[in-house]
Amino acid sequence: MQGYRYLDDTAILRLDAEKCIGCGNCLEVCPHRLFTLNDGKARITDGNACMECGACARNCPVEALFVNPDDGCGCAHYIINSWLARVLNKQSNGCGC
């Protein structure tokens, strides 16, 4: 994504090349275009640009992809609420968006 760069070595995105069958779904859905297909296997080109949306993992037919499964839309309110919930031992009430 031109002009934007977030933190390096932080996003959780893993590809198990063993399992990959080269269907190309991840190439299609990734909104940051982070995959290529070489010799029938997907490859991550720039894992640091991943925003953990989970689209690739959701559409991989063989579970070759793993993305940080913590859902919520990546907003600060959501994280504060979930931290508070952990401290207070209560159910988090999401982020309200």
Added chain:
Amino acid sequence: MARLATRLSWRDRLGTIAVRSGLRRNSYLMVPGLYCLGEPDGNSPVLVTGNYKLSVDTVRQELAGHHLWLLVVDTRGINVWCAGGKGTFSAAEVAYQVQNSGLAQLVNHRQLILPQLSANGVRAGELKKLCGFLGRFGPILATDLPEYLRRGEADEAMRSVTFRLSERAVLIPVEICLLWKKLLLASLLFFLLSGISPEFFTVEAALRRGTTLALANAAAIFAGAIATPLLLPWLPFRQFWLKGAVLGLLAGLIFVTVAGEGLARLELLALLLWIGGCASYLAMCFTGSTPYTSLSGVAKEMRRGLPFQIGTALLALLLWLAAPFF
């Protein structure tokens, strides 16, 4: 079956303004189901979208002159992107609406065009099994739909998410309006705190110093919730709390220079810290609206940003309270 107009009425436009400004946030929805755009027949394409009315309004406006079916699924009035993440925009929900609307009897083909940004919720491969329709992902933006329909496929540009100035700008009013309640409460507190003086409580001081503090808040909001989103790609640092802190301290410096006459040193320092800390917090909250910040990254920067913000706020408050006694 309901036919949707491809031009927005004045009511639609008012509604859009209301949602965009945060007045109506969680209740702007449409009844889910199948709708027509133009005069679709058995060969017309079927587009799928969520029942957030803004999504539907954008889609139908972009497709003026086209004849097609619009399947609106129940995402509880949330936009496609967040709904996918929350699991409401799912293959099961799409399949349910397909069956419920009797789509199979209305069209000869078996294809659905889904918004690409619903891919975090919809496993397209499951749709075939669930409802007999093949799910394909269309472009990210509704503006690209006509081009996509003409070509039958999306190119790389249509599949890449963007965050242009205009896309950032429309997010600002909501962010600010969500702050109203907190602001009102804070202002009340500020007036009370500002009145504390060696003579116990002075109404004159409460009004004078309280107003200064309220104005400082406006400066913080301007730096953190307006300038940060607008200037985002050009600000130094990758972490949002730092971007906000930089702009906040800058705004704070300008503020104390312009509005600092007659204030004590401690008060000036308090204002500077307060504006810097608040702007940092507001900028950090904006991560939730961008399409490139990962949840892991936001959590990481919050572990650094929150202590800074809480620290500056407490220190500012302390200095502000102490100032009349020196």
